[in-house]
Amino acid sequence: MKKLMIIAIVLISGLTNAQTNFEKGMQKAFSLWQENKMDEAENMFERISNAETDQWLPHYYIAQINSLKSWNIKDEAVLKAQLDKAQEHINSAMTISKDNPEIMVIQAHVLTNWVAFDGMTYGMKYSGKISELYAKAEKLAPENPRVVFGKAEWGMGSAKYFGQDTAPYCEAIEKSIELFTNFKPESELHPNWGKNRAEQVVETCKK
Numbered sequence: 001m002k003k004l005m006i007i008a009i010v011l012i013s014g015l016t017n018a019q020t021n022f023e024k025g026m027q028k029a030f031s032l033w034q035e036n037k038m039d040e041a042e043n044m045f046e047r048i049s050n051a052e053t054d055q056w057l058p059h060y061y062i063a064q065i066n067s068l069k070s071w072n073i074k075d076e077a078v079l080k081a082q083l084d085k086a087q088e089h090i091n092s093a094m095t096i097s098k099d100n101p102e103i104m105v106i107q108a109h110v111l112t113n114w115v116a117f118d119g120m121t122y123g124m125k126y127s128g129k130i131s132e133l134y135a136k137a138e139k140l141a142p143e144n145p146r147v148v149f150g151k152a153e154w155g156m157g158s159a160k161y162f163g164q165d166t167a168p169y170c171e172a173i174e175k176s177i178e179l180f181t182n183f184k185p186e187s188e189l190h191p192n193w194g195k196n197r198a199e200q201v202v203e204t205c206k207k
Contacts, residue, residue, distance in 0.1 A: 022048065022052050022055065023189065025044065025047070025048045025051075026045075026048060026057065026058070026189050027188075027189075028044055029041045029044035029045050029048065029058075029061070032044060033061075033065070038065055038068075038069060041061075041065065042061075042062055042065045042066070045058040045059075045061045045062045045065070046058070046062060049062065049089070049092070054096060055096070056092075056093040056094075056096040056097040056100065056103070057093075057189055057190070059089040059090070059092045059093035059096070060089070060090075060093050060102065060103060060106060060191070062085070062086070062089040063085075063086040063087075063089040063090045063093065063106050063110065064086075064106055064109075066082040066083065066085050066086035066089075066110075067082075067083070067086050067106065067109045067110050067113055069082055070082045070083055070086075070113045070117075071113065071116065073117070076117070079113070079117055083110055083113055083114065086106075086110045087110060090103060090106060090107050090110065093106075094107075099140060101136075101137035101138075101140045101141040101144055101146075101147050102144070102146065102190075102191045104133045104134075104136060104137040104140075104147075105133075105134075105137060105146050105147060105150045107133055108130045108133040108134055108137075108150060108154065109150070111126040111129055111130050111133075112126075112130060112154065114126055115127065115130070119161075127158070130154055131154070134147065134150055134151035134154060135151075137150075137151070138151055143179055144179070144183075145176045145177075145179035145180040145183050145194060145195070145198070146191060146193070146194045148172060148175060148176040148179055149172075149173055149176035149180075149194055149197070149198045149201075150194075151172070152169045152170075152172035152173045152176060153169070153173065153201060155168075155169045155172070156169035156170070156173070156201070166205070167205075170202060170205035173198055173201055173202045173205070174202055176194075176198050177195065177198050177199060177202060180194060180195035180198060181195070
């Protein structure tokens with residue numbers, strides 16, 4: 001009995017240390033990101049993802065960083081390298097955490113990167129898929145502010161492109177701001193971004 005207790009204590013201690021190391025590594029990566037050292041942050045997340053093979057969050061943030069870096073890229077080869085890397089890590093994250101609305105939002109962003117780069121080439125290819133992703137994410141998490149905002153911003157962009165009324169999407173974005181205000185992430189490491197962007201977009205509705 002005493003041996004079993006010792007084994008249990010050792011196992012619990014090992015798990016606690018592993019979790020602590022994971023959290024410390026993630027916080028270090030976030031700090032680098034906040035300092036605008038995106039490449040260093042990405043490298044840190046990559047090291048964590050290699051060490052913590054059952055964690056989806058490092059893959060998620062690698063994908064997000066590569067999506068963010070890709071918005072204003074004009075060189076298709078550079079864009080492809082970054083978005084291929086984002087897609088690789090999205091696939092890994094989805095394997096670890098299936099039907100995860102947060103990952104679906106990032107997947108939609110990566111496909112939107114392609115549409116923003118060349119709407120004529122990629123609009124037809126990815127528009128339906130992006131709408132499907134947001135619809136599925138909304139079914140899974142109708143109160144998730146990133147889902148509500150992402151779906152509305154995508155709808156607004158499409159409406160502007162086709163010369164349609166954007167008012168319904170402005171209302172949805174206003175709703176997302178309320179959801180952002182009340183949202184509590186699962187932990188300090190889980191996604192909790194988007195409110196500033198939603199506030200910026202809703203300001204354009206008032207002009």
